[in-house]
Amino acid sequence: AQSVTQLGSHVSVSEGALVLLRCNYSSSVPPYLFWYVQYPNQGLQLLLKYTSAATLVKGINGFEAEFKKSETSFHLTKPSAHMSDAAEYFCAVSDPMDSSYKLIFGSGTRLLVRP
Amino acid sequence: DTEVTQTPKHLVMGMTNKKSLKCEQHMGHRAMYWYKQKAKKPPELMFVYSYEKLSINESVPSRFSPECPNSSLLNLHLHALQPEDSALYLCASSQDTAFYNSPLHFGNGTRLTVT
Numbered sequence: 001a002q003s004v005t006q007l008g009s010h011v012s013v014s015e016g017a018l019v020l021l022r023c024n025y026s027s028s029v030p031p032y033l034f035w036y037v038q039y040p041n042q043g044l045q046l047l048l049k050y051t052s053a054a055t056l057v058k059g060i061n062g063f064e065a066e067f068k069k070s071e072t073s074f075h076l077t078k079p080s081a082h083m084s085d086a087a088e089y090f091c092a093v094s095d096p097m098d099s100s101y102k103l104i105f106g107s108g109t110r111l112l113v114r115p
Numbered sequence: 116d117t118e119v120t121q122t123p124k125h126l127v128m129g130m131t132n133k134k135s136l137k138c139e140q141h142m143g144h145r146a147m148y149w150y151k152q153k154a155k156k157p158p159e160l161m162f163v164y165s166y167e168k169l170s171i172n173e174s175v176p177s178r179f180s181p182e183c184p185n186s187s188l189l190n191l192h193l194h195a196l197q198p199e200d201s202a203l204y205l206c207a208s209s210q211d212t213a214f215y216n217s218p219l220h221f222g223n224g225t226r227l228t229v230t
Binding site: 034041042043044045046049090102105106107 | 119155156157158160171205207218219220221222223224226
């Protein structure tokens with residue numbers, strides 16, 4: 001079964017610094033991969049998705065992620081953090097070989113942005 | 116503004132009460148979902164409806180009863196809940212259950228407290 005691991009339950013960066021949130025998946029078959037963001041007291045919002053097209057995926061709010069099959073990774077980056085980026089970020093995976101099409105979420109990473 | 120609307124935003128209920136959570140979307144999506152999210156945890160899938168039929172029940176206790184009256188509406192009926200059922204209940208929808216083509220759109224959730 002597919003699983004996804006997010007390294008670091010909390011990541012703290014200064015405003016204007018690079019944001020790097022890590023996500024690794026476990027599968028020999030490249031899955032579909034997603035990053036979602038959850039702001040306080042809100043639902044989840046899709047940032048970007050990888051579905052076997054370009055390996056560098058650009059999303060909303062200046063975020064992007066690169067699919068690296070050799071490293072089974074899909075890390076999320078943003079060149080310059082903004083205070084409004086403070087939120088919980090979830091990496092998620094869907095197995096294209098699984099007919100149930102379940103979306104499996106990682107444990108989440110809370111991004112803190114220091115002024 | 117979210118395109119998936121959930122009501123109520125907050126709900127406090129006793130263990131003997133019967134209540135319902137409601138979810139509505141007008142994006143023409145044919146798949147709808149209920150997720151449960153405990154504090155500082157990722158969402159956990161409860162139910163999936165595809166074309167108004169229940170397609171996935173993740174072994175959810177019978178005190179939770181989903182209903183999909185039509186393609187735009189999804190209800191979750193609650194009866195005899197336990198305090199440990201207190202959580203954020205998220206509704207989501209997608210064009211269909213194939214995530215590669217149709218990521219999830221989440222509502223802002225109902226914050227449920229069982230006393």
